[in-house]
Amino acid sequence: MIILKAEKEQPQTSDSNDNDLPPAYERLGPESLGQLQSVGIDGRVGLDLDSKLGRTLAKIVPAPPEYFAITAELPRRDWHIKLNIVIQVVGSRGDVQPFIALGNELQKHGHRVRLATHNVFEEFVRGSGLEFYPIGGDPAELMAYMVKNPGLIPSMRSLRQGDIQRKRAMVAEMLDGCWRSCIEPDMLSHRPFVAEAIIANPPSFAHVHCAQALGIPVHLMFTMPWSSTRAFPHPLTNIKSSSWDPGRANWISYGVVEFLTWQGLGDVINKWRHSIDLEHVPFSEGPSLAETLQIPFTYCWSPALVPKPVDWPSHIDICGFFFREPPSYTPPPELAAFLSGGPPPVYIGFGSIVIENPQQMSNILMQAVRIAGVRAIVSRGWSNLDGPPGADIFYLGDCPHEWLFQHVSAVVHHGGAGTTACGLLNARPTVVVPFFGDQPFWGNMVADARAGPIPIPHQQLNARNLAGAIAFCLTPEAQAAATVIAERMKGETGVKAAVASFHANLPLTRLQCNILPDKCVAWKVKKGKKKLRLSKLAAEALIHSSFLRRSDLKPCETRKIYIENHRWDPVTGGTSAVLGTVSTLVGAGANMVIKPYEEYKRGSSSFEPATPSTASASSGKPLPLLPSLLETEDRGESSTTALQRTGMQTAGAMAAASGKSLGQFMTSYVKGVVVDIPLAVTEGLRGVPRMYGQEPTDHGAITDWKSGAVVAGKTFVIESAVGIADIFYQPYKGARDDGILGFAKGIGKGCTNAVFKSSGATLALFAYPGQGIVKSIRATAHEKTRKAIIQRRHREGEWLFALDQGAHNVVVASAFHQLTES
Structure with a gap:
């Protein structure tokens, strides 16, 4: 097990306010991550939350809400839009x-x-x-x-x-x-x-x-x-903590796993x-x-x-486990004979797991079966487990578990969720031998339900402990526990419930075509004062009927996703932006030397020409020949000379590379100083109230220069007014809730809000329009993907229209006329 160790400081209790604050200008550098040296034999990362690094990671992870949400479900609904x-x-x-x-x-x-x-x-x-x-x-x-x-x-x-x-x-x-x-x-x-x-x-x-x-x-x-x-x-974590509330520690573990994955x-x-x-x-x-x-x-x-x-x-x-319809299966004669030749066997298999030493594993399984005195079916799986034929062991290739598990007494496997579910659905006690991922989790869940023994990590597996685990599964107690779980699972409809959950979370009103309500929206169009949302088929029918032109159609987003860079406070936010800008400038400055040198080295070396057939074979498509090669071959010069740059060509390439790097340097400087740093400070100022439990007002997404200007104006008006009002409101609220002590705290909060909100509101007048302008410029310069999506939507619309053969033309035209004329 890995323990994230660092210099010990005074332990903090779980109700300490410091646990909810961001780290005080700490960064996790290589020396910190270097403490992650090993993992436990079960593959879980050990997390010592009492260490300095553990507390730092805990501060990075967003705090859990102060309340417990009600485990309500979204209302289920009939679904008719085909997607x-x-x-x-x-x-x-x-x-x-x-x-x-x-x-x-x-x-x-x-x-x-x-x-x-x-x-x-x-x-x-x-x-x-x-x-x-x-x-x-x-x-x-x-x-x-x-x-x-x-x-x-x-x-x-x-x-x-x-x-x-x-x-x-x-x-x-x-x-x-x-x-x-x-x-x-x-x-x-x-x-x-x-x-x-x-x-x-x-x-x-x-x-x-x-x-x-x-x-x-x-x-x-x-x-x-x-x-x-x-x-x-x-x-995937194993938490060690003596001073943290267990619930808070559990919450932090998820953020740590995501942090390490993203790292x-x-x-x-x-x-x-x-x-x-x-x-x-x-x-x-x-x-x-x-x-x-x-x-x-x-x-x-x-x-x-x-x-x-x-x-x-x-x-x-x-929603429950996902089970497919049981496939039709007829066992081969050898399998049927083995099943009927004695008491129900134990199933042993590790599916898609690729075991490093399959022969050693095969030997362990064979010995365990004989020690336990049972018959067994061993699935070869991706590791191709095998051994000498015997009356008590049958080695099996591919066979559907849905059928096979009806004919065995217990199952031994790696703990994949699907195999675990299939075994329990058939009331089969289960031995889990986990290798990685969620397998230890499912092994522990089975053991907690008494439907199997404590899981045996594959590194600890031997013939004797496996035989003991199999013996546990054959006890009446394990069989009874597995039967109870099976009865409860048979009342669940996992796949149907998951589809209902999927439909319940879809934005119905934003997905529905205004003309063909069972089709999904792809386009939006404005006709006079009317705004319509059209499916691919409806739009294509209107185009063919000359009601619309392709240029009238704009792509419609049914679920907009905005990823914002949230800032904790103005100091860490501004510092982070400055460091980011400096890093970019250093890279661009270095390229002003490195890139010209690379061009010089490229110009001083010759290389063999690639024939069209070779280029096509290696890349899957023909590569264009260099213009200089064609020109030189017309003069009868050799290809080697043609592919070697002249001094003037090399000098030109070096100058172009230097100029490009200089342009990147200047662009990064202007963007950093004019947009990124002011924006980071502004967002940091907005985030200050989070430190004492207040959420800042959502100013809306900034997607272009227009929305940037709108957000700037709205933020200035609202934040300035709220900042001034808080001077009076926060003391009143504090006194109402906590008496004289709350009144004193309210004075502090009110004054803090007045300073930070007013400052942030003023900076917003410059930061948000700048952010909007940058986004508009970027959207103009990066249109390749957007154009590809538009093109492919048109292609699918044409295909759907051809398949429809005019069946919806009259309906579409009539509905369009009514909607635009009403």
């Missing part, structure tokens, strides 16, 4: 299978469903009747990496072997694949597709960012707790965001993005095992 839904899943076959069940249920509501996951699952997905889109990534390699590095901190061996860089490269590939899955046609039918809603598991990482680029709703679903709660810690992948995500014309996500915002934006979340487990915590708001649901 293009892409489901993005990263993980093993066990991770993909529940989402196949979800996709099939969504299809029953008329949705078009595409499941985007690893290439190796194409046959599995398409065979289930869903569209498929490959996102890249090798799940076997991911599983092998996770077995070697079960927690968040990679081992030294992985660092030496280059596993980290390969994983980062794989994540970059999958991010790009997830984006393409939102806008590219089907790879078999070539049917156009533009996503109108996204469902994803958190490890796909692209979900929120794709939704932001498209302006559509996103909904996360997972088998493992990922939302902050006081009820239990994050499954490792934030730069990869931001580089990819730049490729789809999205702005950089600040380091302070990346870890808590989903919670800050209140992204709807559905957890795919049974409340019979883990009830919904009382501090999860209504947009977070627990």
